[in-house]
Amino acid sequence: MPETSGLLPVYSLLIFPFAAFLLLWLSGRRFNAVAGWVGASITLVGLLLLLLQPSPEVVQVLDYPWLRIGDRVIALTLRFDSLGYLMLVVVHFVALLVQVYSTSYLKQDPHLHRYFAFIQLFLFSMLGIVLSGNLLLMYIFWELVGLSSYLLIGFWYQKPKPVWAAQKAFVLNRIGDAAFLTGILLLIYYTGSTDLDSLTYSVATIPPAMMTVIGICLFGGCMGKSAQFPLSGWLPDAMEGPTPVSALIHAATMVAAGIFLLARIVFLLTPDAQLFIVIIGSITMVIGAVQAMFAWDIKRVLAFSTMSQLGLMVAAVGLGSWQMAIFHLVTHAFFKAGLFLSAGSVIHAMHADAPFDPQDMRNMGGLRRKLPITFICYTLCAASLAGLPFFSGFLSKDAIITEGFLNASNLGQIGILFPVLILMAAGLTAFYMFRQVWLVFFGKPRYEASAHPHESSMAMWLPMVLLTVLSFFWWFSLHPFDAGHGWFLKYLGLTDSVHLAWVPWVASSVSALALLMGYLQTVKTNPFGLRHKDDKGLQWPSWLRDYSETAYFIKPFETVFIMAAACERRIIDGLVNLLSKATVVGAHLIAWWDRLIVDGLVHMLAGGLRQLGNGVRSLQNGKIQSYFLVTATGMVLLLLWLFLVL
Template identity: 65%
Template sequence: MPETAYILPACLLLGLPFAGFLLLWLGGKGLNHVAGWMGAALTAAGLAVSLIYADLEATHTLHFNWAVIGKTSIEIALRFDRLTCLMLTVVHFVALLVQLYSTAYMHGDRALHRYFAFIQLFLFSMIGIVLSGSLIVMYIFWELVGLSSYLLISFWYFRPRAVWAAQKAFVLNRIGDAAFLSGILLLFYYTGSTDFEVISEEITALDPMILTGIGLCLFGGCVGKSAQFPLSGWLPDAMEGPTPVSALIHAATMVAAGIFLLARIAFLLTPHAQLVIILIGTITMLTGAVQAVRAWDIKRVLAYSTMSQLGLMVVAVGFGSWETAIFHLTTHAFFKAGLFLSAGSVIHAVTPADPVAGFDPQDMRTMGGLRRALPITFICFAVCAAALAGLPLFSGFLSKDAIITEGFLWAEKYGAAAYIFPILVIFSAGLTAYYMTRQVWLVFFGEKRFTTFPSVHAHESPAVMWLPMALLAALSFFIWFSWNPFAAGWFLEWLGLDEAVHLGWIPVVATLTTIVSILLAYREITAADPFSLHAPATEKAARKRTMFNCLRDYSSEHYFIAPFSWIAGRLQKLEKRGIDAFVDFVGRGAVVLAHMIATFDKYIVDGAVTLTVAAIRSSGQVARSIQNGRIQSYYIATALGVFLLILWLVVA
């Protein structure tokens, strides 16, 4: 198919959502009753275009002149290849299901036209990133994704926390975007282009240190957009937006943009840059998993889980296998979107018609025993949770094991110390199984704790909500990605990983780790009082704030202050125990040394001077006693001198 044939699909893919945004935005509240179906129809049309024009065997590029600066021509480059086809399908498919789900979940909202308009704007921005053939074009749509994310998080702008969460997401993403832009400018300075095809040929002449710096700057964009340490704080609070928004942009698509970026620039990442990427990804992976273990909000647990899984994808890129990262991105998009939509179904089921004092419909401690009241939601949630936990026969098992395998193959090249990273990946997988078991139990098993609130009547969601959940749950099984339930198969080969290696012991170790973690979670959650962690047990424990506790404080009052407060506290202790102690030591030492010098000066220096003066004075006294003016004294002196002279002559 000629390159010009892709002008039409490019215009349709970008034009349909943008036209939908303008139509719904300008149409006003009069379109509220049809806004969801209009948005879903446009997205379905985009999905059809993506599938019709999918060419898995070739790469097609489009170039349009945009501006000429001196002798430099800046082009808008669009790219259709295998990775583009996959991402277009995932983005459109998840967006379609989310919009269908939202027609029921958001029913009755007075600003539905605005909600679905913002989703279309987000879809336009995300598709632009996927179609980008150069970093300049990607950066333009990258910023538009940040804008649409801000608008969706703050959709309920009358809620102060929603506005704060949107501002936080916007600010932290801008920090990462500044690094991203710096990398783009450096790359343009050294190669004269940001087109992926051009820079892949030009970077061979660059100094490795410069290339490492450029790669890390570009990685900064991923750190912000994909919520990596230390810019991961915006993701949990982004749950303040509507739950379908969480499923769309904060679980399946927007946060995946950073991983997509890394897949596009994987060819310019040096070993040193990959090592930094592994370190950042590992910290994020473990931090997210540990925080998920301690969370009680049903959506916040999933948000921390998203942080952890994104860290795992980043680690996979650091291992030099962007294919396995994209593999996990795809499986994660389905089962995590299913989890968020199922969580929304639970929240929808237990939310009373009128607010009830002391009842939080998102707190898992107010749930329990919901599997009978919500049988379909329970099955969908359990299937997607099993996929996230990495149980066999589910897609998450395949993609996680593929990453672990690549990790051990990577470690073989760099020595014994490198094995710590794939081992930590296995440990993180165990934590994932632990907190998902905890969440499923607290929500669907045990005592019905919501019955203490008479106005709460749990009920199953309508079909338009549970059908998307069921479809996502069905896509969480292994069969869609491999014919072998215990090894990654055709999907990885389709992505281009021709030399995929299967280590037979890894599925066994991963499965045993998952099972042990599930048993530990079951033992703890059934033995402990789920309400026992409402507050620290003692005042001393309440005052104790470690670095981890400080960094996990995502409240609107403390999020930005807490890290600086922790640093200030540690500096205060350093000043008191270190600097002040050193100054005191120096001061006391100076006093002791001064006393020693004073003693030396008094008895040695002054003593020597006094002794010299006394000796001279005594000599003077002797000389003066001889020169006394008496003749007999002179005779005695003369006789004594003559005697001594004769004695000297005799002896000599």
């Protein structure tokens, strides 16, 4: 059972960023000059508080009874444990470097106070997710993260594209969040609690089929936040926000929240739910890698790469090893944040007066001499992403591939397919990262003469260097080809991991073959299709393309909506229109029957009686001859009646 002690870190870690958000938001533009350093300082205080924590392995829990429904008490719980401690350190560290970087990258922006206030709000929301001890409280912070990301992606609201991208991210995430909330409500219905500790004991009371449904619903939250197919369409377009925001949200925090959620609820996942998860993760991993091979925007390549790597982490959870997923989450946080910040350095250096796209890699080339520090950082972080030996990315990918082959039999006959797909995606990653590094830093300069590339300031390249240094293997294991005996996996509680000696060699061979294919492209007359300037990249079939330039929703959902609209227009509206027309025709027929038949009979009877009355009245005219005629006629009729009857 968890222990309750030392609650000051739990309180303060949430109080600091929220107080910073209020301070920076209310201070206004007059605070622009120091807003970044104030935000970075407060984040540094939180990081130091974590690093000075004497015993992070001690579980600290704070329960607050929130409401009572019948006999059930719904509590909001804060939880501080070893997994949360690791995530808190990563989030604080990356957020600190991003804010330092932003002080230089966005120093000319007139709304810096608002930018750093949104970062603090985002940090507060992300810390809330990590510190949540039950799923209900996590959902509350989950929605705050969605709001914060909406504000940061759409920070440049004067431009239409960032606003559109922010709206798209917000809408698509709500779809996944609806599934997440459904899973939470089902847990409350069946167990009366969403507390993570309580669920470990009460989960056995839920029927297995319903447990699978609940697990898939909870995974829906991950599909939205961690950009899994088919809810991955928001991530590439979110690159419309400031580049440091991309490094913060899409490398180490928001997209990592889904993986962290899976690590927290792994005991709720049945084998069927795990199979569903590994299938979705594998689809996302392959699609993201293929799309990255054909993109020309430097940030969009990294966004597709993030999709692919998140799919790899999700697949790791589905394969039965959340520890390996967290391992890759941490290594990915460092080298991907380094790549985004380095990409920002390139974009910052490429800005010129001439109207050309500074993010299009076809407008770059030969920048390694102009940007030596950026070139080194970018290349080393790319090598880690590509899974080359002696880098952290190699260790974490190798660990996931190993677990895939070890656990393949648990997934049935198709189980062996998933580690093979991971190997293939690793090869594609090596290819598209070689392509990107060559297009940006090698070959002849292709940028406009008005551009004068130059190295970034120290406030920008120092965070890049720190993240690059953390992309090497020795921070996680002293053995460059085996992470199983390193401190990191032992910290996560994995003490009996198995190492397959042939996996590193196979993975290295696949990456080497991909690099060779990339090099062979560079010696062609038209390497990577550079001369086709009007090429917009790979055009997916309309039913598979996962983002749209004109709609918020991904193509599969858009197709469903189009079909639903056609069904409503042609079938539902058609039935309604047919019913209304039939009703009108029926009403006319009833009116005709009422007017001609019903009213006609009434009028005929009334007219006949009126005519008969007039006739009888005409005989009462005071003339004696008329009375004789009536008497004679009556006598004749009487005699006739007697004759006929008798």
